[in-house]
Amino acid sequence: MKVTGYxxxxxxxxxxRLIGDANGVMSEPRTDVHVxxxxxxxxxxxxxxxxHSDIGRVFGAVEGEDPRAVSALYDRMLDxxxxxxxxxxxxxxxxxxxxxxxDLKAKAAGExxxxxxxxxxxxxxxxxxxxxxxxxxxxxxxxYEGFADRGFSAAKLKGGRDLERDLRRLEALRDVLRRNSxxxxxxxxxxxxxNRTQAVRFVTALERRIDLTWIEEPVRRWDTAGLxxxxxxxxxxxxxxxxxxxxxxxRPLLDADAVDIVQVGNVxxxxxxxxxxxxxxxxxxxxxxxxxxxxxxxxAAAAVPNHLAFEIQDVSSPIGLTVDQxxxxxxxxxxxxxxxxxxxxxxxxxxxxxxxxxxxxxxPHVRPARAGLRLTLDDRHERRLGATAAxxxx
Numbered sequence: 001m002k003v004t005g006y007x008x009x010x011x012x013x014x015x016x017r018l019i020g021d022a023n024g025v026m027s028e029p030r031t032d033v034h035v036x037x038x039x040x041x042x043x044x045x046x047x048x049x050x051x052h053s054d055i056g057r058v059f060g061a062v063e064g065e066d067p068r069a070v071s072a073l074y075d076r077m078l079d080x081x082x083x084x085x086x087x088x089x090x091x092x093x094x095x096x097x098x099x100x101x102x103d104l105k106a107k108a109a110g111e112x113x114x115x116x117x118x119x120x121x122x123x124x125x126x127x128x129x130x131x132x133x134x135x136x137x138x139x140x141x142x143x144y145e146g147f148a149d150r151g152f153s154a155a156k157l158k159g160g161r162d163l164e165r166d167l168r169r170l171e172a173l174r175d176v177l178r179r180n181s182x183x184x185x186x187x188x189x190x191x192x193x194x195n196r197t198q199a200v201r202f203v204t205a206l207e208r209r210i211d212l213t214w215i216e217e218p219v220r221r222w223d224t225a226g227l228x229x230x231x232x233x234x235x236x237x238x239x240x241x242x243x244x245x246x247x248x249x250x251r252p253l254l255d256a257d258a259v260d261i262v263q264v265g266n267v268x269x270x271x272x273x274x275x276x277x278x279x280x281x282x283x284x285x286x287x288x289x290x291x292x293x294x295x296x297x298x299x300a301a302a303a304v305p306n307h308l309a310f311e312i313q314d315v316s317s318p319i320g321l322t323v324d325q326x327x328x329x330x331x332x333x334x335x336x337x338x339x340x341x342x343x344x345x346x347x348x349x350x351x352x353x354x355x356x357x358x359x360x361x362x363x364p365h366v367r368p369a370r371a372g373l374r375l376t377l378d379d380r381h382e383r384r385l386g387a388t389a390a391x392x393x394x
Contacts, residue, residue, distance in 0.1 A: 001042040001108065003062050006100075008052065009035040011349045013293055013318040017139065019131035022160040022193035033293050033318040035344060038100035040067060044107050046100030047342045049294050050267035052093040057081055062097060067104040074098050074271040091245035095269030099296050102270045103339040112299070112324075112341060113270075114334050119302035126310040126331040127154035127185065129291065133161075140169055144176045146315070151330040153181035154309060156216065160190035163205055170210045180330065185309075187239070189216040196226035200233035212236035214261050222249075228258035237261050242290035247275055254283050261285070261308065266292035273297045277304040294323045294342050298332045320349035 012030045019026050036055070038046040046067060061080040062073050077094045078086050086094060106113040114122055128147035132140055144155055155173050159166035170186055177184035194202065199218035206212060214237040219226040221243045231238040237260035244250055245268065253259045262280035264273045266289055277287040277300070286308035289297045294317065301307040315327045324341030326333045335341050 001040050001044065001066055001068070001104075002064050003038060003067050004041050004064075005039040006055065006059065007037040007039065007346075008055070009037065009344070009346065009349050011035060011318045011320045012352060013314070014316070015131075015314060016316075017130075017143070018134040020134050021131065021158045021189065021191040022133065023191055025134045033321075034096070035321070035349075036096040036100055037344065038062075038067065038097065038104065040104065042108075044104055046102075046104035046107070047340060047344060048096035048099035048103065048269075049296060049342070050092055050096045050099070050292060051089065052096035054089040054093040055097070057084075057090055058093050058097065062101070067101045068108060070098065070101045070105055071271060073101060074269070087245045092267055095267050095272060098269030098271050099340065102299075103342070107339040110338055112334060112336055113339055114299040114302045117270075117274075117300055117303035119299070121302060122334040123329070124298045124301050124307070124310050124332040124334065126152070126312045126327075127156060127187065128152045129156040129187075129189075129311045129313050131158060131313055133158040137169060137172060141172055141176060144173055147312075148176050148179055150315065150327045151180060152312075153177050153330055154185035154187070154213070156187035156189055156311065158189050158191070160188075160193045160202065163202060167206060167209055170206070174210070183211075185213040186210060187214050187216060188212055188236075190218050192217045192220050194218055196223070196229045196233075199226075199230045203230070203234045203236060207235055214239040216240065216261075216263070217242075224252045224256045224258050227253060228256050231258055231260065239263050239288065241265075241276070246272075247279055250276060250279060254279070254285075259285070262287045263290050264288070264297065265290050266295065266297045270297060270300050273300045274304065277306060281306045293318050294321060294340070295325065295332060296340050296342075298325065298334060299340065302334060319352060320345040 011033045013033050015029045017029055034051045036048040036052050058077045058080050061076040065073055081090055102113055106116040109116055130143045157170055174184055196219055203215050216239040218230045239261035240259055241263035242265040262285050264276045280287045286306050288308045289301050289310050291311040291313045298310055301310050317323050322343040324335030324337040
Protein backbone atom coordinates (compact mmCIF):
# COMPACT_ATOMS: atom_id res chain seq x y z
CA MET A 1 0.00 0.00 0.00
CA LYS A 2 1.32 3.43 -1.00
CA VAL A 3 0.12 7.02 -0.61
CA THR A 4 -0.87 8.37 -4.03
CA GLY A 5 -2.62 11.70 -3.43
CA TYR A 6 -5.03 13.68 -1.30
CA UNK A 7 -8.27 15.63 -1.34
CA UNK A 8 -8.91 18.70 0.79
CA UNK A 9 -12.43 19.64 1.88
CA UNK A 10 -13.97 22.42 3.96
CA UNK A 11 -17.19 21.87 5.86
CA UNK A 12 -18.90 23.73 8.68
CA UNK A 13 -19.70 23.12 12.30
CA UNK A 14 -22.95 24.65 13.57
CA UNK A 15 -22.43 25.41 17.25
CA UNK A 16 -25.93 26.77 17.78
CA ARG A 17 -24.30 29.62 19.71
CA LEU A 18 -21.57 32.21 19.35
CA ILE A 19 -18.18 31.04 20.55
CA GLY A 20 -15.11 32.95 21.70
CA ASP A 21 -12.69 33.84 24.45
CA ALA A 22 -11.02 36.87 26.05
CA ASN A 23 -9.46 37.81 22.71
CA GLY A 24 -12.70 38.02 20.74
CA VAL A 25 -15.89 36.32 19.57
CA MET A 26 -16.73 34.69 16.26
CA SER A 27 -19.23 36.63 14.18
CA GLU A 28 -21.53 33.69 13.38
CA PRO A 29 -22.39 30.34 14.97
CA ARG A 30 -21.00 28.36 12.00
CA THR A 31 -17.24 27.93 11.68
CA ASP A 32 -15.00 26.26 9.10
CA VAL A 33 -13.77 22.70 9.58
CA HIS A 34 -10.98 21.47 7.31
CA VAL A 35 -10.87 17.81 6.31
CA UNK A 36 -8.00 15.98 4.60
CA UNK A 37 -8.51 12.68 2.78
CA UNK A 38 -5.32 10.77 2.01
CA UNK A 39 -5.56 8.44 -0.99
CA UNK A 40 -3.72 5.14 -1.52
CA UNK A 41 -3.28 2.68 -4.37
CA UNK A 42 -5.16 0.03 -2.36
CA UNK A 43 -8.39 2.01 -2.31
CA UNK A 44 -8.21 2.65 1.43
CA UNK A 45 -8.46 6.32 2.37
CA UNK A 46 -7.31 8.02 5.55
CA UNK A 47 -9.05 10.97 7.19
CA UNK A 48 -7.42 13.85 9.06
CA UNK A 49 -8.98 17.04 10.40
CA UNK A 50 -7.60 20.51 10.98
CA UNK A 51 -6.25 23.38 8.86
CA HIS A 52 -3.59 22.15 6.42
CA SER A 53 -3.01 24.99 3.96
CA ASP A 54 0.74 24.25 3.89
CA ILE A 55 0.28 20.64 2.80
CA GLY A 56 2.23 21.31 -0.39
CA ARG A 57 5.38 21.82 1.66
CA VAL A 58 5.31 18.37 3.25
CA PHE A 59 3.22 16.02 1.11
CA GLY A 60 6.27 14.99 -0.90
CA ALA A 61 7.66 13.36 2.24
CA VAL A 62 4.83 10.79 2.28
CA GLU A 63 3.90 10.48 -1.39
CA GLY A 64 4.65 7.01 -2.68
CA GLU A 65 5.38 5.68 0.81
CA ASP A 66 3.64 2.97 2.83
CA PRO A 67 1.28 4.87 5.19
CA ARG A 68 1.69 2.24 7.90
CA ALA A 69 5.22 3.55 8.61
CA VAL A 70 3.63 6.43 10.52
CA SER A 71 6.37 7.33 13.00
CA ALA A 72 9.09 7.28 10.35
CA LEU A 73 6.96 9.37 7.98
CA TYR A 74 6.26 11.88 10.73
CA ASP A 75 9.99 12.42 11.21
CA ARG A 76 10.43 12.53 7.45
CA MET A 77 7.92 15.38 7.24
CA LEU A 78 9.82 17.29 9.92
CA ASP A 79 13.09 16.66 8.08
CA UNK A 80 11.48 17.78 4.81
CA UNK A 81 11.12 21.35 6.16
CA UNK A 82 14.11 21.33 8.50
CA UNK A 83 15.82 24.35 6.97
CA UNK A 84 12.76 26.60 6.78
CA UNK A 85 10.99 25.47 9.97
CA UNK A 86 7.92 23.41 10.82
CA UNK A 87 5.89 25.75 13.06
CA UNK A 88 2.50 27.34 12.40
CA UNK A 89 0.55 26.28 9.33
CA UNK A 90 3.21 23.75 8.35
CA UNK A 91 2.86 21.93 11.67
CA UNK A 92 -0.90 21.89 11.12
CA UNK A 93 -0.41 20.21 7.75
CA UNK A 94 1.94 17.67 9.30
CA UNK A 95 -0.69 17.00 11.97
CA UNK A 96 -3.51 16.47 9.48
CA UNK A 97 -1.40 14.08 7.39
CA UNK A 98 -0.30 12.25 10.54
CA UNK A 99 -3.93 11.70 11.60
CA UNK A 100 -4.76 10.35 8.15
CA UNK A 101 -1.74 8.02 8.24
CA UNK A 102 -2.77 6.61 11.63
CA ASP A 103 -6.33 6.27 10.33
CA LEU A 104 -4.99 4.23 7.40
CA LYS A 105 -2.76 2.10 9.63
CA ALA A 106 -5.67 1.11 11.86
CA LYS A 107 -8.03 0.59 8.92
CA ALA A 108 -5.46 -1.71 7.31
CA ALA A 109 -5.43 -3.70 10.55
CA GLY A 110 -9.24 -3.72 10.63
CA GLU A 111 -9.50 -2.20 14.09
CA UNK A 112 -10.21 1.14 15.80
CA UNK A 113 -7.16 3.30 16.36
CA UNK A 114 -7.44 3.11 20.15
CA UNK A 115 -6.95 -0.65 19.81
CA UNK A 116 -3.99 -0.24 17.42
CA UNK A 117 -2.33 2.12 19.91
CA UNK A 118 -2.67 -0.41 22.72
CA UNK A 119 -5.49 1.04 24.82
CA UNK A 120 -7.33 -1.33 27.15
CA UNK A 121 -10.39 0.86 27.76
CA UNK A 122 -12.38 2.73 25.11
CA UNK A 123 -13.54 5.34 27.66
CA UNK A 124 -11.71 8.68 27.76
CA UNK A 125 -12.51 10.90 30.79
CA UNK A 126 -13.30 14.48 29.83
CA UNK A 127 -14.45 17.90 30.88
CA UNK A 128 -17.00 20.29 29.37
CA UNK A 129 -15.77 23.47 27.72
CA UNK A 130 -18.30 25.57 25.85
CA UNK A 131 -16.08 28.38 24.42
CA UNK A 132 -18.68 30.35 26.31
CA UNK A 133 -17.58 33.96 26.84
CA UNK A 134 -20.28 35.31 24.49
CA UNK A 135 -23.17 33.66 26.35
CA UNK A 136 -25.28 35.47 28.90
CA UNK A 137 -25.64 33.83 32.30
CA UNK A 138 -28.90 32.03 31.50
CA UNK A 139 -27.56 30.60 28.24
CA UNK A 140 -24.39 29.54 30.05
CA UNK A 141 -26.39 27.56 32.59
CA UNK A 142 -28.50 25.91 29.87
CA UNK A 143 -25.38 24.87 27.96
CA TYR A 144 -23.75 23.23 30.97
CA GLU A 145 -26.99 21.62 32.09
CA GLY A 146 -26.78 19.73 28.79
CA PHE A 147 -23.26 18.62 29.64
CA ALA A 148 -24.37 17.66 33.16
CA ASP A 149 -27.11 15.51 31.63
CA ARG A 150 -24.29 13.46 30.07
CA GLY A 151 -22.56 12.96 33.39
CA PHE A 152 -19.95 15.70 33.34
CA SER A 153 -18.61 16.82 36.70
CA ALA A 154 -15.81 19.07 35.40
CA ALA A 155 -15.95 22.20 33.25
CA LYS A 156 -13.81 25.06 31.99
CA LEU A 157 -14.96 28.68 31.75
CA LYS A 158 -13.58 31.25 29.32
CA GLY A 159 -12.91 34.65 30.89
CA GLY A 160 -10.34 37.09 32.16
CA ARG A 161 -11.83 40.49 31.34
CA ASP A 162 -14.37 41.01 34.15
CA LEU A 163 -13.72 39.55 37.59
CA GLU A 164 -17.21 39.85 39.08
CA ARG A 165 -18.82 38.35 35.97
CA ASP A 166 -16.33 35.48 35.99
CA LEU A 167 -16.93 34.77 39.67
CA ARG A 168 -20.69 34.73 39.18
CA ARG A 169 -20.40 32.36 36.22
CA LEU A 170 -17.96 30.00 37.92
CA GLU A 171 -20.36 29.71 40.84
CA ALA A 172 -23.19 28.99 38.40
CA LEU A 173 -21.14 26.21 36.77
CA ARG A 174 -20.34 24.77 40.17
CA ASP A 175 -24.03 24.68 41.08
CA VAL A 176 -24.97 22.96 37.82
CA LEU A 177 -22.28 20.29 38.10
CA ARG A 178 -23.02 19.52 41.74
CA ARG A 179 -25.76 17.20 40.54
CA ASN A 180 -22.91 14.82 39.53
CA SER A 181 -20.26 15.59 42.14
CA UNK A 182 -20.16 17.28 45.54
CA UNK A 183 -16.88 18.89 44.48
CA UNK A 184 -16.91 19.47 40.71
CA UNK A 185 -13.62 20.38 39.03
CA UNK A 186 -13.62 23.98 37.75
CA UNK A 187 -11.03 25.27 35.30
CA UNK A 188 -10.53 28.80 33.99
CA UNK A 189 -9.03 29.79 30.63
CA UNK A 190 -7.60 33.28 30.04
CA UNK A 191 -6.21 32.45 26.56
CA UNK A 192 -2.91 34.27 27.05
CA UNK A 193 -4.66 37.59 27.67
CA UNK A 194 -2.74 38.62 30.85
CA ASN A 195 0.77 39.48 31.91
CA ARG A 196 2.15 37.69 34.98
CA THR A 197 1.12 40.39 37.48
CA GLN A 198 -2.42 40.55 36.13
CA ALA A 199 -2.64 36.77 36.21
CA VAL A 200 -1.60 36.39 39.85
CA ARG A 201 -3.87 39.20 41.03
CA PHE A 202 -6.89 38.02 39.03
CA VAL A 203 -6.56 34.35 39.97
CA THR A 204 -5.88 35.19 43.62
CA ALA A 205 -9.12 37.16 43.64
CA LEU A 206 -11.00 34.23 42.04
CA GLU A 207 -9.56 31.81 44.58
CA ARG A 208 -11.05 33.75 47.48
CA ARG A 209 -14.41 32.26 46.45
CA ILE A 210 -13.67 29.41 44.03
CA ASP A 211 -11.47 26.34 44.35
CA LEU A 212 -9.95 26.22 40.86
CA THR A 213 -8.46 23.00 39.52
CA TRP A 214 -6.30 24.81 36.98
CA ILE A 215 -5.76 28.14 35.29
CA GLU A 216 -5.10 27.77 31.58
CA GLU A 217 -2.76 29.90 29.47
CA PRO A 218 -2.54 32.77 31.97
CA VAL A 219 0.31 34.39 29.99
CA ARG A 220 1.81 33.98 26.53
CA ARG A 221 2.82 30.44 25.63
CA TRP A 222 6.54 31.20 25.39
CA ASP A 223 6.78 33.21 28.64
CA THR A 224 8.57 30.58 30.71
CA ALA A 225 9.48 32.96 33.52
CA GLY A 226 5.94 34.36 33.58
CA LEU A 227 4.34 30.91 33.75
CA UNK A 228 6.70 29.93 36.59
CA UNK A 229 5.87 33.14 38.45
CA UNK A 230 2.14 32.51 38.10
CA UNK A 231 2.53 28.89 39.16
CA UNK A 232 4.28 29.91 42.36
CA UNK A 233 1.88 32.78 43.05
CA UNK A 234 -1.46 30.93 43.05
CA UNK A 235 -2.98 27.75 44.49
CA UNK A 236 -4.41 26.37 41.25
CA UNK A 237 -2.37 24.32 38.81
CA UNK A 238 -1.08 26.01 35.64
CA UNK A 239 -2.01 24.39 32.31
CA UNK A 240 -0.52 25.30 28.95
CA UNK A 241 0.82 23.81 25.74
CA UNK A 242 -2.01 23.61 23.19
CA UNK A 243 -0.30 26.09 20.85
CA UNK A 244 3.21 24.66 21.11
CA UNK A 245 4.43 23.11 17.87
CA UNK A 246 7.15 20.60 18.65
CA UNK A 247 8.82 18.96 21.62
CA UNK A 248 11.55 21.60 21.61
CA UNK A 249 9.01 24.23 22.66
CA UNK A 250 7.98 22.24 25.74
CA ARG A 251 11.52 21.73 27.03
CA PRO A 252 12.03 25.25 28.49
CA LEU A 253 8.72 25.07 30.38
CA LEU A 254 9.50 21.68 31.85
CA ASP A 255 13.08 22.60 32.72
CA ALA A 256 11.82 25.71 34.56
CA ASP A 257 9.12 23.76 36.45
CA ALA A 258 6.63 26.23 34.95
CA VAL A 259 3.69 23.94 34.15
CA ASP A 260 1.51 21.46 36.07
CA ILE A 261 -0.82 20.23 33.31
CA VAL A 262 0.84 19.63 29.92
CA GLN A 263 -1.65 20.33 27.15
CA VAL A 264 -1.62 19.22 23.52
CA GLY A 265 -3.65 20.55 20.60
CA ASN A 266 -5.67 17.93 18.67
CA VAL A 267 -4.84 19.61 15.37
CA UNK A 268 -1.13 18.76 15.73
CA UNK A 269 -1.72 15.05 15.18
CA UNK A 270 -1.52 11.69 16.92
CA UNK A 271 2.26 11.27 16.90
CA UNK A 272 2.79 14.71 18.46
CA UNK A 273 0.31 13.84 21.23
CA UNK A 274 2.04 10.53 21.95
CA UNK A 275 5.47 12.14 22.11
CA UNK A 276 4.38 15.03 24.33
CA UNK A 277 2.59 12.56 26.62
CA UNK A 278 5.80 10.54 26.94
CA UNK A 279 7.81 13.70 27.63
CA UNK A 280 5.34 14.79 30.32
CA UNK A 281 5.28 11.30 31.83
CA UNK A 282 9.05 11.48 32.17
CA UNK A 283 8.52 14.55 34.36
CA UNK A 284 5.69 12.89 36.36
CA UNK A 285 3.17 15.29 34.84
CA UNK A 286 -0.30 14.62 33.42
CA UNK A 287 -1.25 15.38 29.83
CA UNK A 288 -4.55 16.83 28.63
CA UNK A 289 -5.81 17.20 25.07
CA UNK A 290 -7.39 20.45 23.87
CA UNK A 291 -10.45 19.71 21.74
CA UNK A 292 -10.99 19.83 18.02
CA UNK A 293 -13.82 18.52 15.84
CA UNK A 294 -14.16 14.71 15.93
CA UNK A 295 -11.69 14.48 18.86
CA UNK A 296 -9.09 12.44 16.92
CA UNK A 297 -6.52 12.44 19.73
CA UNK A 298 -8.99 10.74 22.05
CA UNK A 299 -7.75 7.45 20.62
CA ALA A 300 -4.21 8.32 21.72
CA ALA A 301 -5.42 9.66 25.08
CA ALA A 302 -6.95 6.26 25.80
CA ALA A 303 -3.57 4.62 25.28
CA VAL A 304 -1.21 6.72 27.42
CA PRO A 305 -0.71 6.23 31.18
CA ASN A 306 -0.78 9.89 32.20
CA HIS A 307 -3.85 11.26 30.47
CA LEU A 308 -5.93 13.43 32.82
CA ALA A 309 -9.01 14.76 31.02
CA PHE A 310 -10.03 15.47 27.43
CA GLU A 311 -11.63 18.81 26.53
CA ILE A 312 -15.09 18.42 24.98
CA GLN A 313 -16.50 21.55 23.39
CA ASP A 314 -19.67 20.23 21.76
CA VAL A 315 -21.58 16.98 21.45
CA SER A 316 -22.51 17.36 17.77
CA SER A 317 -20.37 16.74 14.69
CA PRO A 318 -19.51 18.99 11.74
CA ILE A 319 -21.82 18.89 8.73
CA GLY A 320 -21.09 15.84 6.60
CA LEU A 321 -19.03 14.03 9.23
CA THR A 322 -20.23 11.03 11.22
CA VAL A 323 -17.98 10.14 14.14
CA ASP A 324 -18.10 6.76 15.89
CA GLN A 325 -18.04 7.98 19.48
CA UNK A 326 -20.53 8.87 22.18
CA UNK A 327 -20.53 11.25 25.16
CA UNK A 328 -21.48 9.49 28.37
CA UNK A 329 -20.49 9.47 32.04
CA UNK A 330 -18.50 12.68 31.69
CA UNK A 331 -16.29 11.54 28.82
CA UNK A 332 -15.94 10.01 25.36
CA UNK A 333 -16.84 6.42 24.58
CA UNK A 334 -14.88 5.43 21.48
CA UNK A 335 -16.48 3.06 18.98
CA UNK A 336 -15.37 -0.02 17.06
CA UNK A 337 -15.21 1.32 13.50
CA UNK A 338 -11.72 0.88 12.02
CA UNK A 339 -9.37 3.83 12.19
CA UNK A 340 -10.46 7.13 13.70
CA UNK A 341 -14.10 6.23 13.09
CA UNK A 342 -14.75 9.33 10.97
CA UNK A 343 -17.01 8.91 7.94
CA UNK A 344 -17.05 11.74 5.39
CA UNK A 345 -20.12 12.46 3.25
CA UNK A 346 -18.43 14.39 0.46
CA UNK A 347 -21.66 14.95 -1.48
CA UNK A 348 -23.24 16.57 1.55
CA UNK A 349 -20.21 18.79 2.09
CA UNK A 350 -20.11 19.75 -1.60
CA UNK A 351 -23.72 20.91 -1.36
CA UNK A 352 -22.90 23.46 1.33
CA UNK A 353 -23.39 27.05 0.26
CA UNK A 354 -20.29 28.89 1.51
CA UNK A 355 -20.94 32.63 1.72
CA UNK A 356 -17.88 34.60 2.79
CA UNK A 357 -15.73 34.53 5.91
CA UNK A 358 -17.25 33.63 9.25
CA UNK A 359 -14.41 35.07 11.28
CA UNK A 360 -14.71 38.48 12.88
CA UNK A 361 -11.80 40.90 12.71
CA UNK A 362 -11.24 40.27 16.43
CA UNK A 363 -11.80 36.53 16.42
CA PRO A 364 -11.01 34.22 19.33
CA HIS A 365 -7.37 33.92 18.32
CA VAL A 366 -6.75 37.52 17.26
CA ARG A 367 -5.26 39.40 20.19
CA PRO A 368 -6.89 42.88 20.59
CA ALA A 369 -4.54 45.80 20.11
CA ARG A 370 -5.41 47.27 23.52
CA ALA A 371 -6.50 44.24 25.51
CA GLY A 372 -6.92 45.06 29.16
CA LEU A 373 -9.15 44.41 32.13
CA ARG A 374 -10.53 45.83 35.32
CA LEU A 375 -9.46 43.79 38.32
CA THR A 376 -11.76 44.04 41.33
CA LEU A 377 -9.59 43.38 44.38
CA ASP A 378 -12.42 43.33 46.90
CA ASP A 379 -15.79 44.98 47.55
CA ARG A 380 -14.21 48.29 48.53
CA HIS A 381 -11.38 48.87 46.11
CA GLU A 382 -10.57 48.57 42.41
CA ARG A 383 -7.28 48.86 40.60
CA ARG A 384 -7.12 49.54 36.91
CA LEU A 385 -4.76 47.38 34.80
CA GLY A 386 -4.81 48.75 31.26
CA ALA A 387 -8.03 49.64 29.48
CA THR A 388 -11.44 48.30 30.43
CA ALA A 389 -13.12 45.95 27.98
CA ALA A 390 -15.36 48.78 26.77
CA UNK A 391 -12.42 51.08 26.15
CA UNK A 392 -10.45 48.36 24.42
CA UNK A 393 -13.17 47.92 21.81
CA UNK A 394 -14.13 51.56 21.47
